[in-house]
Amino acid sequence: MKNKLTFACFLALFGWCACKETPYQHGKIMYTNFCENCHMADGSGLKGIIPPLAKADFLQKNKEAVPCIIRAGMKGEITVGGQTYHTEMVGIPKLTEFEITNIINYIHTSWGNNLPPVKHPDVRTWLKRCEKNTKPF
């Protein structure tokens, strides 16, 4: 009886801890593995070479293109925060729709970004669209 009670307490504690963590824990791990090398742990990018994701106007304006960028990459010239960039980003085709959704939601809620979350079915639609015109940029 006592054991069961201790167990329940642990479970409650665990649940409480887990909820206190960043809401997009999975997205954060995927970001660390697949994006952080270039876009940096704080989303700041590299001046003139790699655009930032933190407080980036590009993300806000091109919400529907972002899943495609992650999957298929991009190479055209773009302007982010008033600075132009022209370096190729190679796509990461092995990421699933689910993983892409989680990464975007982590980005949308980190480093001062305050963008609404994206939903899995929307990401799927946007990805379908990008398959047709191959690359968005």
Place this chain on the structure above:
Amino acid sequence: MRYLAYIFLIIGIAQGCQSFDNRTLPILGNREAVNGDTVYHTIPDFAFLNQDSQLVTNETFAGKAYVADFFFIACPTICPKTTKQMLRIHDHFKNEGRLLLLAHTVAPKYDTVAALKKYAYNLGVESNKWHFVTGDQAAIYAIADDYFSIAMEDPEAPGGYDHSGRLLLVDKNRHIRSFCDGTDPKDVDRFIVDIETLLNEK
């Protein structure tokens, strides 16, 4: 008796502070004794081309200290991070004429003078402060060894090249005096203090 102890304590602290002020960095690497003299590990002669097609040799750094590293432009792994830290050092010592930066590409096949020029331009840095050099691949890989670094072509590695992300501090006598992990901003903090210590040496 008690007073004596306090006096010693104060002298001790003063002494400690003094030795901290005059702190010098060690000379790193293998050393040999030749005819009773110690010969330290020394960066050998080199000659590469920088982003402005100028020849860069040991003479370019005569009387100055420099920070060296190895990278390549299309690097999908650690290079953006190490370049970001190099940029931090660049900005920190922008007006310090006694410190230069030297970045070697490990992929000279792709990183031509023109490519390096564009890269440096995008970063917003000038060749009189930060040299991005290319040259004979074997010569670059050989000198990486002297900088305690790894540089090699490896089809298995992401981007096709393998290399370490160390930043190295070389003094005006071509001796390595400190290094850090260029992907770790905290380690670079310590490294910047080391650079200042070196520049304050008499």
